[in-house]
Amino acid sequence: MRARSLWGSLWGEGPEVAARQAALLYALAGTLVLVLAVTGLFARTGTSSRATTLLTIAAADLVCAALAWFLPWARLGPRSPYVLCVPALVIQAWATWTFAGFVAGTGPFLMLLFAWAGLHLPVRAVLALAVPATLSYLMPLLAADSGPAAVYSTVLLIPAVVAVGAIVSRQAAHQRRANERLRRAEQWRAALTSTLAHDVRSPLTSVRFALESVRDETGDLPPEERRALVAVALRQAARIRRLADGLLDADRVDSEGGLRLDVRRIPLRETVQEVVDDLGGPVEVDVGEDLTVPADPQRLEQVLLNLLANAVRHGAPPVVVSAERAGGTVLVHVRDHGPGVPPQRRDALFSRFGATGDDPQSVGLGLWITRELARAHGGDVRYTDTGEGACFTVVLPSGDPP
Template identity: 55%
Template sequence: MATKWSVLGEGGRYAARQAAALFALAGVLAVLGIAATPTGRRDLLAVIAGADLLLAAAAWWFPWDRLDPRAPLALSLPALAVLSVSTWAFGGTAAGTAPFYMMLFAWVGLHFPTAAVLALTPPATLAYLVPLVVSGRDPVAVSSVVVFVPTLVGVGVLIARQVDHQRRDRETIRRMERWRAALTAALAHDVRSPLTSVQFAVETLNEDGPDLPEERREAIARVAIRQVDRIRRLAADLLDADRLDSHGTLRLDLHPLDLRAAAEKAVGYLSAPVRVEVPAGLTVRADPQRLEQMLVNLATNAVRYGAPPIVVSAAPAGRGDGELLAVHVRDHGPGIPEDRRSLLFSRFSGAGATPGSVGLGLWITRELARAHGGDAFYAPADPGSRFTVTLPAAGRATAGPATGRVA
């Protein structure tokens, strides 16, 4: 029952209900004022009261949920009309209607952006000014519009900006909650599994190590190392996400790197076969650890969601002083549904949608590529998917530390 009759909340329904409450208040006050009004104006005041109450009922019961959330803003126009008629009916005296002008602008500021407050200014100016002029009020009364209307606008804009600020704060809190939930998912899924593998490997080597063939011992050790690297990469992703979120920059140690060697090293961490078809002689100017992180993230994504063969290739992506190299990771799986493509590189795109996925890998890859001066993007293949990162070719700047800023 509380929800059915509540006037507090966000969205078109609650904006309309609050407008209905204001109309009802105006109507009730008009009814109460009939007894104190001269006989010749009682009928007019009754009509105004009836109009207010009718608008209140319409605003409350109309199915606003079916319309755009900004639709209730239209209620401001009949409200201004009633206020204007009320001012005229009482000989151009605005003392009784001024508080309702103020409440109207406060209501608009609470539920609509600053632009709505500014858009309401011209009709509100006319609604206030016309009855004063028609009633023959003296110039001093008419000139009060110069003070009154800017005051209305100031109140509305101030409320709208404050509400917008609070909404951004709430969104920040929601984003932090999503981050905490994603971190919990990471610890539950992406860390527990490799830790179990590491524990099994260590226990096996501790108990049966001397009796195991050397080849078997080396295979178990490789499994443990690979799982430790998996945990390390996840930790790097989480730390980078925190740095990017807090500062928007990453410290890069840039060097000319052989792209083929870097790709072969990166895919060596994976448990599934990945073919490297990077031509010899291609070099990029990149941070070695970040380059490895990008390649591992893309290849892991292809292994997890695609199908073999998975191929890493590269080719020049531009010409001149700003030449870039494009690194492609292609799989032959079912591809990415079109409705998911716009979310691929957004943070937490996989959180909640895919068990065991935090949804940071592609986002981190894109941010790292941008910090290097390149970018990351997706293109459908036939069949499968192709993820690409562009990186600056080596040879046009000296190696050394640099700060990569993310747009």
């Protein structure tokens, strides 16, 4: 079990994984150099000083392997393991000078170094590594009087290892993007499941209660109460439909890259009042009777309903909807007097799955869809911290509809 755990720690993403992979390469290089030194593979052409140098190189590799394995790289920063390239190139230069141009002795490890860099670095970083790698290989060969062979071997080796590193880097980046798409698809599937489990159950319960009440009555139910029950059922059915429309909107943004709108000039106060009546919450409306905007009525209702539902659910009264003209735009403010949005959540407020807060029934799509709908109208949605509650402002163009 322990061996399996150690093996598993070598794969994945993050600084700890990168460092442990580097530790494995250092340990491999140190072990092989140690074997060469002990067995006297180069005894025919070398001396005891050569063996001592090889033992020193092996020791340096093994020390770097231990440091790479045991240092707390995650706490040192996400890019911290990349400093391991520095001792690798220094040892590489030392070994190249020791092997005096024997490419089979140092070339494979330079290839492994660039493959490791390609797994964890972008292509531009791999290409930048080519310069110090060239110097660490060419300069020792020139110091060892390898002559033209030094240049030839450098011309052959360095482009090859850099190409390997660049190819690995591009492929690793592609794989990370594919994994991110799969992660987001799984998150989207989970969000749909959560939405169906939470947001649909409550209105369906209300619809069922209203229908059962109407069914079980024997004719003694007053017409006013019957109409009220039917109104409840219709309102909750409309809520389910809006939820379905929101999920479809999110899918359209992904698949089509935009939303199609039926834009026409509509009276803003009438639209706001319909949303407030449908919501059934304590909301004050301060919108002029003569104010109109070019918008898709259903989409604008969806924007306002999302913002008002959040204000009623998470804020505190009074919840106020107001509007004003500002240059060539109309600003619609939805303000509550609750605790507001915590600073740590504001950056992700309009991102998909980002604004769930502490609400277990929220899947974080409402504000994201709200902004997408506003942008489809040529406007936007922004958040303002008022000091006493939250204020969301819908910016809409006031000119003629396209």
